[in-house]
Amino acid sequence: MRKKHLYILLALLLWVFPVSNAQSAPRVSPEEILKTMTLDEKVGQLFIVWFKGGEMSPFLQKAISEYHVGGLIFYSITGNTKSPEQITTLSTAAQKLALRTGADLGLFMSIDQEGGPVTRLTKGFTVLPSNLSIGHTDTAISASRAATLLAQEMTAVGLNMNFAPSVDVNSNPDNPIIGTRSFGSDPNVVARFGRAAVDAYVAQKVIPVLKHFPGHGDTSVDSHNAMPVVPHSLARLQQTELAPFSALAEDAPAIMTAHLFVPALDPTPNQPATFSHKILTELLRKKMGFNGLIITDSLGMGAIANTYGSGQAAVRAFKAGADILLFGADKGHEPEEALAAIRTVRDAVKNGKISEVRLNASVLRILKTKKAYNILSPSFQSPLAASHMVGTPKHRAAALMLARKGTKILRDTHKQLPIRGAIPPAVITFGDTPSQQTVEAAFPAGTGLIKLPRRPSQELILRVLKHLRDADCIVLTRKTAKAPEQLELVRALESRNAGKLYVATLGTADAILNKTAAPCVIASGSSTPEAIRAIAELLFASTTQVR
Numbered sequence: 001m002r003k004k005h006l007y008i009l010l011a012l013l014l015w016v017f018p019v020s021n022a023q024s025a026p027r028v029s030p031e032e033i034l035k036t037m038t039l040d041e042k043v044g045q046l047f048i049v050w051f052k053g054g055e056m057s058p059f060l061q062k063a064i065s066e067y068h069v070g071g072l073i074f075y076s077i078t079g080n081t082k083s084p085e086q087i088t089t090l091s092t093a094a095q096k097l098a099l100r101t102g103a104d105l106g107l108f109m110s111i112d113q114e115g116g117p118v119t120r121l122t123k124g125f126t127v128l129p130s131n132l133s134i135g136h137t138d139t140a141i142s143a144s145r146a147a148t149l150l151a152q153e154m155t156a157v158g159l160n161m162n163f164a165p166s167v168d169v170n171s172n173p174d175n176p177i178i179g180t181r182s183f184g185s186d187p188n189v190v191a192r193f194g195r196a197a198v199d200a201y202v203a204q205k206v207i208p209v210l211k212h213f214p215g216h217g218d219t220s221v222d223s224h225n226a227m228p229v230v231p232h233s234l235a236r237l238q239q240t241e242l243a244p245f246s247a248l249a250e251d252a253p254a255i256m257t258a259h260l261f262v263p264a265l266d267p268t269p270n271q272p273a274t275f276s277h278k279i280l281t282e283l284l285r286k287k288m289g290f291n292g293l294i295i296t297d298s299l300g301m302g303a304i305a306n307t308y309g310s311g312q313a314a315v316r317a318f319k320a321g322a323d324i325l326l327f328g329a330d331k332g333h334e335p336e337e338a339l340a341a342i343r344t345v346r347d348a349v350k351n352g353k354i355s356e357v358r359l360n361a362s363v364l365r366i367l368k369t370k371k372a373y374n375i376l377s378p379s380f381q382s383p384l385a386a387s388h389m390v391g392t393p394k395h396r397a398a399a400l401m402l403a404r405k406g407t408k409i410l411r412d413t414h415k416q417l418p419i420r421g422a423i424p425p426a427v428i429t430f431g432d433t434p435s436q437q438t439v440e441a442a443f444p445a446g447t448g449l450i451k452l453p454r455r456p457s458q459e460l461i462l463r464v465l466k467h468l469r470d471a472d473c474i475v476l477t478r479k480t481a482k483a484p485e486q487l488e489l490v491r492a493l494e495s496r497n498a499g500k501l502y503v504a505t506l507g508t509a510d511a512i513l514n515k516t517a518a519p520c521v522i523a524s525g526s527s528t529p530e531a532i533r534a535i536a537e538l539l540f541a542s543t544t545q546v547r
Contacts, residue, residue, distance in 0.1 A: 030364055030367035030368045030370075030371055031364065033103065033105070033367055033376075034360060034363055034364050034367060036103070037103045037363070038102075038103075039346060039349060039350070039356075040067075040068060040102075040346065041068045041102045041103040041105075042359055042360070042363045043068075043342055043345050043346045043349065043359070044067050044068030044069050044070060044102070044342060045068065045069075045070035045103075045105070045363050045366050045367075046070060046318065046323065046324060046325050046342075046345065046359075046362060046363070046366070047067075047069045047070055047071075047314075047324070047325050047326075047327065047338060047341070047342055048069070048070060048071035048072065048073050048108055048110055048295070048324055048325070048326045048327070049063055049069050049071075049072060049073070049327050049335060049338040049339075050072070050073050050075060050078065050327060050328050050329045050335055050338070051063070051072060051078070051080065051335050052078050052079060052080075052335060053078070053079050053080070054079050054080055054081075054082045054086045054087075054090060055086075055089075055090060056090065056093045056094065056097070059335055059336070060072075060094060061097065062339070063335075063338070063339060064094060064097050064098050064101065064107070065097060065101040065102065067339055067342050068101070068102040068103065068105075069107070069338075069342075070105075070107065070108055070324065070366060071107045071108025071109065071110055071161065071324075072094060072107060072108070072109060072110065073110045073111065073112075073163075073326065073327075073328055073329075074087070074109070074110070074111045074120060074159065075111075075112075075120055075328070075329045076120045076121075076122065077329060078329050080120075081111075081120055081121055081122075081123070082123065083123055083124055083387075084123075084124045084125065084156070084157050084383070084386050084387040084389075084390050084391075085383035085384070085386065085387050086383075087121075087157040087158065087159070087386075088156075088157045088158055088381055088382070088383040088386040088387075089383050091109050091157060091158030091159065092158055092380045092381075094107060094109070095107055095109070095158065095378050095380065096380075099377070099378075105367075105370065105375075105376060106370060106375040106376055106377060106378040107375070108160065108161045108207070108324075108370070108375065109158055109159045109160050109161060110159070110160075110161035110162070110163060110209075111154065111159050111161075111162060111163070112162075112163045112164065113150055113154060113159075113162050113163075113164060114130070114131065114162075114163075114164040114165065114166060114181055115127075115128035115129055115130055115131065115134070115146060115150065115164075115526075116128070116129055116130020116131060116132070116133065116180050116181065116525070116526050116527075116528070117130060117179075117180060117181065117527070118164075118181060119528075121153065121154070121157075121390075124387065124390055124391050125153055125390045125391050126149060126153060126390065126391050126392070126395040126396055126398075126399050127399065127528045127529070127530070128146050128149065128150060128399050128402065128528070129146075129399070129402050129403045129406050129524075129525065129526040129528055129530065129531050130180040130181065130525050130526045131143075131165060131166060131180065131181055131182055131183045131193070132170070132179070132180040132181070132182060132183065132184065132406075132508060132525035132526075133180070133402070133403065133406030133407070133524060133525040133526040133531060134146055134183065134193065134402065134406060135182075135183035135184040135189060135190075135193055135406075135525075136405070136406040136407070136408050136523065136524075136525060137402065137405040137406050139405075140192045140193050140195070140196035141196065142193075142402055142405060142406070143165070143183070143193040143194070143196040143197045143200070144196040144197065144199065144200040145200075145398060145402065146197070146200075146402060147164075147165070147196070147197040147198075147200035147201050147204075147208070148200045148203070148204060149395055149398055149399070150162065150164070150201075150206075151200065151201050151204035151205075151206040152204060152389070152395075153389070153390040153391075153395065154206055155204060155205065155206060156381060156385075156386045156389035156390050157381070157386050157390065158378075158380065158381065158386075159206075160205070160206055160207060160373060160375055160378070161206065161207040161209065161254075162201060162206055162207070162208055162209065163209045163211060163256060163295075164197070164201075164208060164209065164211075165183075165193075165194050165197040165198070165208065165210065165211075166178065166181045166182055166183075166210075166211050166212065167182075167183070167190050167191065167194040167210050167211070167244035167245065167248065168181070168182050168190075168211070168212055168215055168216045168217035168241075169182065169184075169185060169186070169187045169190050169215060169217040169218075169240050169241060169243070169244065170182035170184065170185050170217045170508065171185050171217050171218045171240055172217060172218040172219065172220065173481070173508055173510030173511055173514075174220065174481040174511070175216075175217060175218065175219055175220070175481070176219075176220065176221070176222045176481060176482060177216065177219070177222040177223065177224070178216055178217050178219075179479075179481075179507055179508050179511075180506075180507055180508060180525045180526065182217060185217075185510075187239070187240050187241075187243035187244055188243070190243075190244045191243060191244040191247040191248060194210065194244050194247075194248055195247070195248055195251070198210070198248060198251065198252055199251075202253065205373050205374060206373075207253050207254055207293075207369065207373055208252065208253065208254065209253075209254040209255065209256050209293075209295055210244075210245065210248060210252050210254070210255045210256065211255070211256035211258070211297070212256055212257070212258035212260075212297060213245055213255050213256065213257055213258060213273065213279075213284060214230075214237065214241055214242055214245065214258065214260070214262055214265060214273055214279060214283070214284075215230065215237070215240070215241025215242060215244075215245070215258070215260075216228070216258045216260060217240075217241060218230060218232070218240075218241065219260065223258065223259040223260065223297070223301055223302070223303040224301050224302055224303075224330070224331075225302040225303075226302050226303055226306065227259055227260065227261055227270065227272055227302075227303035227304075227306075228259075228260050228261070228303070229260070229261045229262075229263075230260050230261070230262045231263065231264075232264060233264055234264045234265070237262070237264055237265065245284070245288065246288055249284070249288040249289055249290040250289055250290070250291075252290070252292055253292045253293065253369060253372070253373075254292050254293040254294075254295055254324075254369070255284065255290060255292065255293070255294055255295070256295045256296070256297055256326075257273055257274040257280065257294065257295070257296050257297055257317075257322065258272075258273055258274070258297060259272040259273065259274050259297055259301055259303035259304050260272060260273050260303075261273075262279070265278060265279050265283060266278040266279050270307075272303060272304065274296050274297065274299075274304065274316075274317050274320065274322065275313075275316040275317055275320050276320055277319070277320045277321060279320075280294055280320045280321030280322060281320065281321035284321070285321055291365075292365075292369070293323045293324055293365060293366065293369055294321055294322045294323050294324070295322065295323065295324040295326055296317045296322045296324065296325055296326050297326065297328075298326050298327060298328030298329075298330055299313040299314060299317065299325060299326065299327055299341070300327055300328060300329075300330030300332075300333040300337065301328075301330055302330075305330065305332075305333070310327070310333075310337040310338070310340060310341040310344075311340055311341045311343070311344025311345070312344070313341070314341040314342075314344060314345050315344060315345055315348050315353065315354065318345060318354060318358075318362070319353075319354065319358075322362075323362040323365050323366060324362075324366065325341065325345070327341065396530070399528070399530045400530040400533065400534070402530075403524070403526065403528065403530035403531045403533065403534040404534045404537065406524065406525060406526070406531075406534070407522065407523070407524045407531065407534040407535055407538055408522065408523050409520075409521075409522055409538065410509055410513050410521045410522065410523050411513065411518070411519065411520060411521040412519070412520050413519040413520070414500075414519050414520070416500055416502065416519065416520045417502075417520060417538070417539065417541075418538075418539060418540055418541030419502070419539050419540050419541075422472070423444050423446045423447055424447065424471070424472035424473055424474050424500070424502065425446075425447070425448050425468075425471050425472065425473070426447070426448045426449070426450050426468060426471060426472075426473040426474070427439055427443055427447055427448065427449050427450070427473070427474045427475075427476065428450045428452060428464070428473060428474070428475045428476065428489070429449065429450070429451050429452070429476045430451075430452050430453065430454050430455075430456070430476070430477065430478060430483065430486050431453065431454035431478070431479075433478070433506075433527045434476070434506075434527050434528075434529070434532045436449060436451060438529045438532050439476075439532060441529070441533070442529070442532045442533040442535070442536040443474075443536045444536075444540060444542075447474075450464060450467075452464070452489075454479070454482075454483050454486075455483045455485045455486075456485050456486075456489065457485075461485065461488060461489050461492065464489065465489075465492055465493070468493070468499065469499070470496065470498035470499045471499050472499055472500040472501070472502075473493065473499065473500075473501060473502070474502045474503075474504065474539065475489070475490055475493065475501070475502070475503050475504070476504050476505075476506055476527075476532075476535070477490065477503065477504070477505050477506065477507065477511075477512055478505070478506035478507045478527055479507055479511075480505075480507060480511045480512060480515070481507075481511055487512070487515055487516060490503055490512070490516050490518055491516055491517075493518075494516060494517055494518045494519070500519075500520070501518050501519065501520065502518075502520045502522070502539060503516065503518040503520065503521050503522070504521075504522040504523075504524060504535045504539075505521070505522070505523050505524065505525070506524055506525070506526060506527040506531070507525065508525065509521075509523040509525075522535060522538060522539070
């Protein structure tokens with residue numbers, strides 16, 4: 001009798017509180033779904049849009065239920081990523097709204113979570129070293145482990161697409177935008193590590209997006225501000241910039257375009273790759289055999305927005321061969337611009353500038369990808385459960401292990417390492433990263449900290465030199481291509497007659513190694529807390545426990 005009552009109670013609970021987090025009815029094939037979709041629903045699927053705040057807002061409700069957007073992109077600077085619980089609550093609410101409006105399709109929930117300097121999930125999450133630091137480990141297993149960890153923490157909070165890894169070949173040490181985001185300057189290494197990362201993401205059911213095609217590694221301009229030119233010959237491009245994409249094209253589910261002018265691939269004056277049919281369709285799609293999603297870099301970036309409006313940019317990119325039109329949180333832009341671009345693309349289909357055959361081809365590719373990654377009918381995690389699945393001691397220990405393997409001694413002319421005896425009285429850092437708390441937690445007690453602006457003035461440099469005189473010191477440099485004053489201070493310190501100098505670069509090795517004669521140089525490539533700890537351990541031959 002008690003068992004019968006228990007079954008009745010269980011049935012009532014299931015009726016009131018259903019356990020299914022996804023649609024109960026099995027979905028039909030992508031081809032069948034496509035046949036039922038309206039023009040508005042099809043066009044909406046082409047767009048991934050940004051938004052403000054950490055909750056369901058009127059804009060989000062409108063973008064999802066009225067414009068039927070295909071996905072969202074999360075940023076920390078716009079208040080989208082305040083905590084694991086908040087992200088989980090928001091992603092669940094957005095998905096549920098999408099599943100009960102329009103074509104009832106789940107959303108791409110995307111983010112730039114590369115590790116290193118491009119990390120949007122920080123509060124409560126595990127922060128991993130940069131790709132360059134991963135590349136320093138000399139084993140692609142590190143890329144696999146890093147991608148697996150990143151993917152696990154993303155899925156815990158409802159995110160399913162990562163705009164990573166960057167497979168740009170960082171052949172220009174003064175590159176203002178790639179640098180430590182690349183696995184290195186060797187195309188074969190970049191391809192090998194990129195493949196390991198892609199395979200790991202796919203295994204975790206997170207969509208990896210290779211970037212930035214056809215290769216942003218040898219540029220002197222940041223495409224967020226203006227359009228870079230890559231002037232190399234076709235032979236050079238095939239050997240370097242294109243090589244990782246060629247190696248991975250058949251297996252990658254998605255590739256992001258770069259807003260670059262590459263005359264050897266398309267000589268049309270000032271034609272960015274994102275708008276080039278020759279580059280996106282003829283080269284990437286046909287010659288390289290890529291069958292996945294072509295996603296634009298943000299269409300609000302300066303390289304595009306300085307010349308084209310949002311609607312015109314969206315139409316041009318789509319006609320060139322892009323499947324997904326990304327609108328990110330670029331300076332001087334508002335989320336509503338993406339909705340205007342949706343209307344422009346919809347009108348272009350109506351008036352014949354974009355054929356419905358072309359539209360259907362991209363939408364079907366999107367639907368097939370969503371099906372393959374369980375996004376048509378996503379499942380959900382409770383916010384409390386999600387908070388216990390990220391930033392775990394196990395994950396933080398893995399991040400520290402990767403940071404240790406990725407920290408290398410590049411030069412130790414006078415055999416100064418490890419430091420013995422008296423502790424150097426000063427660690428010099430530039431800018432806000434790493435934080436004072438991070439440095440103090442990593443270095444031995446008694447090590448002082450001198451925090452300087454990212455670009456210290458001549459007067460400040462002289463004051464530091466006078467203050468240190470003959471004292472030993474440790475200097476942590478970063479982004480020296482944009483801040484040559486850091487190199488100036490290092491050179492001044494190395495020219496002293498006394499006082500040992502230890503230099504650790506948090507940027508690329510080439511940015512410091514070939515530009516100073518400092519007797520001791522360490523390369524990390526990251527400024528994460530774990531990376532700073534790994535540097536301190538290498539300097540003092542100690543191993544700290546994860547705190």
